[in-house]
Amino acid sequence: xxxxxxxxxxxxxxxxxxxxxxxxxxxxxxxxxxxxxxxxxxxxxxxxxxxxxxxxxxxxxxxxxxxxxxxxxxxxxxxxxxxxxxxxxxxxxxxxxxxxxxxxxxxxxxxxxxxxxxxxxxxxxxxxxxxxxxxxxxxxxxxxxxxxxxxxxxxxxxxxxxxxxxxxxxxxxxxxxxxxxxxxxxxxxxxxxxxxxxxxxxxxxxxxxxxxxxxxxxxxxxxxxxxxxxxxxxxxxxxxxxxxxxxxxxxxxxxxxxxxxxxxxxxxxxxxxxxxxxxxxxxxxxxxxxxxxxxxxxxxxxxxxxxxxxxxxxxxxxxxxxxxxxxxxxxxxxxxxxxxxxxxxxxxxxxxxxxxxxxxxxxxxxxxxxxxxxxxxxxxxxxxxxxxxxxxxxxxxxxxxxxxxxxxxxxxxxxxxxxxxxxxxxxxxxxxxxxxxxxxxxxxxxxxxxxxxxxxxxxxxxxxxxxxxxxxxxxxxxxxxxxxxxxxxxxxxxxxxxxxxxxxxxxxxxxxxxxxxxxxxxxxxxxxxxxxxxxxxxxxxxxxxxxxxxxxxxxxxxxxxxxxxxxxxxxxxxxxxxxxxxxxxxxxxxxxxxxxxxxxxxxxxxxxxxxxxxxxxxxxxxxxxxxxxxxxxxxxxxxxxxxxxxxxxxxxxxxxxxxxxxxxxxxxxxxxxxxxxxxxxxxxxxxxxxxxxxxxxxxxxxxxxxxxxxxxxxxxxxxxxxxxxxxxxxxxxxxxxxxxxxxxxxxxxxxxxxxxxxxxxxxxxxxxxxxxxxxxxxxxxxxxxxxxxxxxxxxxxxxxxxxxxxxxxxxxxxxxxxxxxxxxxxxxxxxxxxxxxxxxxxxxxxxxxxxxxxxxxxxxxxxxxxxxxxxxxxxxxxxxxxxxxxxxxxxxxxxxxxxxxx
Numbered sequence: 064x065x066x067x068x069x070x071x072x073x074x075x076x077x078x079x080x081x082x083x084x085x086x087x088x089x090x091x092x093x094x095x096x097x098x099x100x101x102x103x104x105x106x107x108x109x110x111x112x113x114x115x116x117x118x119x120x121x122x123x124x125x126x127x128x129x130x131x132x133x134x135x136x137x138x139x140x141x142x143x144x145x146x147x148x149x150x151x152x153x154x155x156x157x158x159x160x161x162x163x164x165x166x167x168x169x170x171x172x173x174x175x176x177x178x179x180x181x182x183x184x185x186x187x188x189x190x191x192x193x194x195x196x197x198x199x200x201x202x203x204x205x206x207x208x209x210x211x212x213x214x215x216x217x218x219x220x221x222x223x224x225x226x227x228x229x230x231x232x233x234x235x236x237x238x239x240x241x242x243x244x245x246x247x248x249x250x251x252x253x254x255x256x257x258x259x260x261x262x263x264x265x266x267x268x269x270x271x272x273x274x275x276x277x278x279x280x281x282x283x284x285x286x287x288x289x290x291x292x293x294x295x296x297x298x299x300x301x302x303x304x305x306x307x308x309x310x311x312x313x314x315x316x317x318x319x320x321x322x323x324x325x326x327x328x329x330x331x332x333x334x335x336x337x338x339x340x341x342x343x344x345x346x347x348x349x350x351x352x353x354x355x356x357x358x359x360x361x362x363x364x365x366x367x368x369x370x371x372x373x374x375x376x377x378x379x380x381x382x383x384x385x386x387x388x389x390x391x392x393x394x395x396x397x398x399x400x401x402x403x404x405x406x407x408x409x410x411x412x413x414x415x416x417x418x419x420x421x422x423x424x425x426x427x428x429x430x431x432x433x434x435x436x437x438x439x440x441x442x443x444x445x446x447x448x449x450x451x452x453x454x455x456x457x458x459x460x461x462x463x464x465x466x467x468x469x470x471x472x473x474x475x476x477x478x479x480x481x482x483x484x485x486x487x488x489x490x491x492x493x494x495x496x497x498x499x500x501x502x503x504x505x506x507x508x509x510x511x512x513x514x515x516x517x518x519x520x521x522x523x524x525x526x527x528x529x530x531x532x533x534x535x536x537x538x539x540x541x542x543x544x545x546x547x548x549x550x551x552x553x554x555x556x557x558x559x560x561x562x563x564x565x566x567x568x569x570x571x572x573x574x575x576x577x578x579x580x581x582x583x584x585x586x587x588x589x590x591x592x593x594x595x596x597x598x599x600x601x602x603x604x605x606x607x608x609x610x611x612x613x614x615x616x617x618x619x620x621x622x623x624x625x626x627x628x629x630x631x632x633x634x635x636x637x638x639x640x641x642x643x644x645x646x647x648x649x650x651x652x653x654x655x656x657x658x659x660x661x662x663x664x665x666x667x668x669x670x671x672x673x674x675x676x677x678x679x680x681x682x683x684x685x686x687x688x689x690x691x692x693x694x695x696x697x698x699x700x701x702x703x704x705x706x707x708x709x710x711x712x713x714x715x716x717x718x719x720x721x722x723x724x725x726x727x728x729x730x731x732x733x734x735x736x737x738x739x740x741x742x743x744x745x746x747x748x749x750x751x752x753x754x755x756x757x758x759x760x761x762x763x764x765x766x767x768x769x770x771x772x773x774x775x776x777x778x779x780x781x782x783x784x785x786x787x788x789x790x791x792x793x794x795x796x797x798x799x800x801x802x803x804x805x806x807x808x809x810x811x812x813x814x815x816x817x818x819x820x821x822x823x824x825x826x827x828x829x830x831x832x833x834x835x836x837x838x839x840x841x842x843x844x845x846x847x848x849x850x851x852x853x854x855x856x857x858x859x860x861x862x863x864x865x866x867x868x869x870x871x872x873x874x875x876x877x878x879x880x881x882x883x884x885x886x887x888x889x890x891x892x893x894x895x896x897x898x899x900x901x902x903x904x905x906x907x908x909x910x911x912x913x914x915x916x917x918x919x920x921x922x923x924x925x926x927x928x929x930x931x932x933x934x935x936x937x938x939x940x941x942x943x944x945x946x947x948x949x950x951x952x953x954x955x956x957x958x959x960x961x962x963x964x965x
Contacts, residue, residue: 069093069187073180080176082158086117086125093189095122098903110148118145122189123152132162133173140164151188206329207243211236214322222313233463234310237470238280239326241305244474247331248481250496256297258327264293269320276312286498302498305470336415336471336478364586364620365416368634371613371646372584373401373528374420381428391432397526398425399449404519405531406510406568408457411468413531414503415475421450422479426486433490446491448483452476455503456519458510465507472503511548511567515575529572529583532620535630536564537590558599563591566600569635573604576639582612584636589617592633592663594847594859598670601661605668608640611659615648617848631848633663662844665933666940671845674862678946681829681866684793684822684857687722687815690734691773691781693761695754698733710748716741719809722818723794726807729895734814736785737778745778780814786823787811791830793820793861797853802905803913804842804853805896806834808885820857827881828874832866834884834913835920840935865942867923880916887912 072092081088087100102108103119111118117125124145128135135155139145145153146166154163156176163172163185172185215236219226226232244250246257260279265272282294284306289295315323366374377398384390398421405413429446436443452472459465473496480493506518510533521527536545538561545564552567553559559566565587572583590596605611615634634648644655647665656665677683690696697720698706707714720734735754737745745751759777762770773781790809795818797804808830815821822829832838841864847854855861869877887909891899898904921929924942929935 069183069190070180073183077177077179080158082127085156085158086123086154089186090119090122090189093186095189096903098901102903118148118150120148120150122150123154124148124150125154125156127157128155129157132157132160136162136164136171140166152186207326207331207334210322210326210329211240214319214326217316217319217322218313221316221319225313230462231310232313233466234308235312236463237466238305238310239323241301241470241473242279243327243329243331244334244477246327248477250477251298253297255327258324260293260297261327262324265320267320268317269315272315272320272323273312280306280310280312299497304502305473305499334474336411336475362416365413366420367615367648368530368584368586368636369413369417369420371648372530372582372636374424377421377424381424381431385431386435388432388435391428391435395425395428395432395449398428399451399454400526402454402456402519402521402525402527404456404515404527404529406458406515406518406529406571407531407533408459408464408468408505409461409532410459410464411457411471411503411505414455414457414468415471417530418450418452418455418472418475419479422448422483425450426483426491429487429491433487443490446487447494448480448491452500452503455505457503457505458508458513458515458518459505460507460509462507465505468505469502472505473499476502509548511552511571515571521575521579521581523579525580527576527579527581529575529581530585531568532586533565533568535588535590537588538562556599556603558595562596562600563588566591566596569600569604569637573607573609573637576637577607577609578639582636582638584613584634586620586632586634589631589633589848592635592661593845594854594856595673596847597661598672601668602670604637605661609637610640611645611663612636612638612641612643613646613648614659614663616650616663618650635663664844664936666937669940669944671859671863671943672947673856673858675858677862677864678943678950679864679866680868681832681861681864682822682824684820684861685784686782686795686817686857687792687819687821688780688784689782689817691762691770692758695757695761696735696780698735700731700733703733706748706750710750712744713748713751716745716748716751719813720816721792721809721813722816723796724818725816726792726819727794727797727805727895727897729897734780735778736814742778782817784821785814788824790815791822791825791833793822793833793855795819795855797855799843799848799852800902801853801900802902803834803836803839803900804855805900806830807896820855820861826874826878828869828877831877831881831884831916832920833861833864834881834916836913836917837920837924837935837939838864840932841939844936863943865939865946867942869923873923877916877919880912880919883912884909884916 069092073089076085076088076092087104090100090103091097099108103117108119109117110120111124113126115127117123119125124139126135126139132155136153139153139155151167152163152165154161156162159176161172161174161176161179164170165172165185165188167188170185172182174182215232219232225235242251242257246253246255251257257279261272261275265275278290279294279298282288282290282298283301286300286302377394380394381391384394401421403414403417405411408414425448433443433446455472457468459468477496480496483491483493504518506513515529519527541549541564546560548567549559549562549564553562553570556562556566556570565585568585569587569591572585575581576583591600613634613636617631617633620630620632645657645659647654647656647659647663658665658667660666660668661670698717703717707717716735716737717733718736720732722732724730725732735745735751737751737755745755755777759774762774762777762781765771770781773779788811790811790813791806792809792815793806794804808825809815842853842855842860845863846856846860887906888899890908891906899906899909918928921935924938929938
């Protein structure tokens with residue numbers, strides 16, 4: 064749910080406020096499901112039994128009070144019984160004023176209830192999003208972005224040549240941003256000096272603003288020169304490359320000058336470099352202009368990567384050397400030598416957060432050295448930071464993002480210098496930022512084509528960390544240039560054309576760190592650890608003594624790049640072989656493991672390869688039948704009713720039609736089913752004859768030769784796999800919230816569509832096996848995902864599933880458990896499969912029937928009960944490896960026998 068949608072929901076809520084329904088409507092406004100809210104109303108989820116109070120576990124505590132709202136909030140915020148349920152918010156209202164406290168951030172809010180929409184972002188954690196904001200709630204960042212967006216638009220409108228030369232405009236905007244920041248943060252000696260000088264020395268109509276800026280920027284780039292006194296005496300030499308190149312400023316109108324001055328009126332001291340760069344990047348990209356206010360940098364998410372990659376170990380070393388001045392000095396020296404490299408750095412967020420964290424650690428170490436030194440009676444000399452921006456390296460393909468990364472690192476350095484001076488209380492002093500030094504080794508270029516060791520040189524003893532959030536594009540979403548990058552970089556990998564674009568970064572990072580004191584970690588789409596990509600990519604990556612050090616299972620990443628918020632991602636960290644621990648993170652739980660394989664599970668490095676035939680003794684599974692008809696051979700309920708009423712004989716030509724959606728949601732759908740024998744009848748029914756002609760025309764006009772050939776049989780499905788037997792239907796996709804993918808038995812009168820998988824002539828015992836928990840664990844870990852939803856595959860899931868051979872008696876035993884499940888389903892004829900298998904609505908008796916089936920299936924694998932899913936999965940992998948080896952050996956023997964017979 065977007066911020067605009069939430070604000071709109073809150074506007075509706077306030078316009079028609081109902082005291083009794085208020086808290087429930089508030090939750091609905093933030094996207095909490097109706098089912099959950101209804102259960103909260105009924106009392107199922109409400110852990111408070113006091114009338115008027117709502118205690119929703121992990122979400123909020125809400126109550127009404129007539130007076131002392133603030134005292135009530137403070138009282139409830141420290142109530143131990145309440146805190147055991149871990150509410151994020153305490154909310155108290157008299158329905159005129161609302162007072163709330165965020166128990167995680169410790170922030171309070173107090174406002175008239177009618178102004179609730181203005182404070183929508185305070186309650187955003189209700190949606191599950193954790194966002195990092197500046198101390199003034201990102202207002203400075205948003206205001207600056209909006210103003211700069213307005214200025215950008217008017218400048219490119221008045222200066223079309225600037226739009227053509229985007230690099231020139233990018234540099235110009237970067238210079239303005241630096242000047243605004245410099246006058247509000249002490250880089251320029253006098254506050255607002257740039258804006259005041261601009262106002263005083265340019266005409267109101269704007270005609271000479273460009274000349275003023277040209278001279279001004281030249282002054283900042285000149286150490287000694289001849290300039291008017293108002294420039295020469297009040298402004299310093301900046302250097303650093305920012306003002307070096309001769310870039311002519313655009314022409315300004317009166318309106319553009321007014322906008323420029325209004326930008327200067329903002330308080331730029333509150334700007335966050337880690338968020339600001341990406342917000343301003345959106346200014347120069349109108350396609351990303353939809354919601355500048357949603358540029359939240361998820362610092363906690365970035366820390367998920369940098370902490371296990373290097374920060375945890377550095378903090379651990381700090382604790383280890385806590386009482387040793389020598390050890391602490393060595394650690395500081397080490398901090399000043401580490402290289403940090405983001406080969407897809409965007410506007411620099413990962414580098415900036417890393418820079419800040421390293422600077423903060425350095426401050427803590429220096430403070431400890433000061434404590435130890437003064438306790439021993441010694442005087443400590445003035446301390447300076449040893450950390451340099453030149454330790455930070457990056458590659459970025461977009462020119463403006465590249466410029467913003469450089470600028471944002473400068474801004475971050477200045478801000479951290481101020482923190483350094485404040486926290487060291489006279490013992491530390493930062494060096495003057497001007498003239499600007501090297502602002503990191505950030506280059507503009509295509510990271511897939513550039514030699515990374517030229518960008519970030521590495522020697523045997525260097526300590527290097529590669530990190531970042533490279534671009535994700537699935538094989539079908541890559542443009543020609545990206546496909547070319549894949550072919551250029553991954554030409555040694557079989558099936559590279561089916562890999563996600565981000566695979567390039569993993570491949571190049573692996574090559575970079577080999578046999579060096581280096582590691583890498585990336586935020587990545589979860590698709591590279593699912594489906595066929597695993598066997599294509601990871602055997603190449605996990606060789607040459609490279610191993611995975613840590614990984615986060617799928618979670619939602621709230622990024623600061625518009626259009627990328629809420630992407631489902633994983634984090635993967637890799638290193639050279641080591642005896643140090645390895646860790647898996649799931650739902651904020653950290654677990655030490657023996658190994659992390661390509662599926663991000665604690666089992667050996669085994670790769671499940673797609674198969675055309677089942678590994679176990681199962682009948683074949685295929686996609687259902689595909690009409691390839693433009694909809695002409697399909698009927699809804701009303702169309703079917705009309706056709707059979709007016710043309711009763713047409714009933715012989717109609718079958719039920721079910722794909723995944725129809726089966727799960729109980730949607731009635733039908734298809735016209737004609738073969739050579741029934742074609743004469745079909746030709747005599749005019750509506751059906753017209754539909755056949757429509758299919759012929761559609762297929763005949765196709766660009767695909769295979770489809771054109773199908774025009775010769777326009778009465779038939781394009782792909783017909785239907786068999787006149789009972790069948791099992793398995794939806795191709797299913798919600799990850801379900802414990803089991805709903806599957807079903809269908810008779811020969813139902814045609815299964817290609818949006819589902821089909822097994823014909825199937826028996827109940829097979830239904831039981833693929834409807835079991837053991838099979839679901841295999842689906843979850845081996846199959847691909849659509850975001851986080853299950854995606855079922857015959858070749859990769861069904862055909863690879865390892866199941867022991869069973870006898871007739873065992874099959875009959877499984878059948879009984881299957882019949883129990885079907886009996887329980889039959890008790891709810893009016894309900895859909897989606898309802899029956901929704902975790903919030905699944906009948907308890909159906910759950911028990913499935914549990915009994917699960918236990919029966921697991922006893923076939925082994926008599927001792929499994930205690931965890933990890934144990935089940937490890938057993939399945941072991942059995943898969945044994946069966947796959949046996950199958951390969953059998954195939955070899957069979958081949959040898961054939962050769963001998965010849």
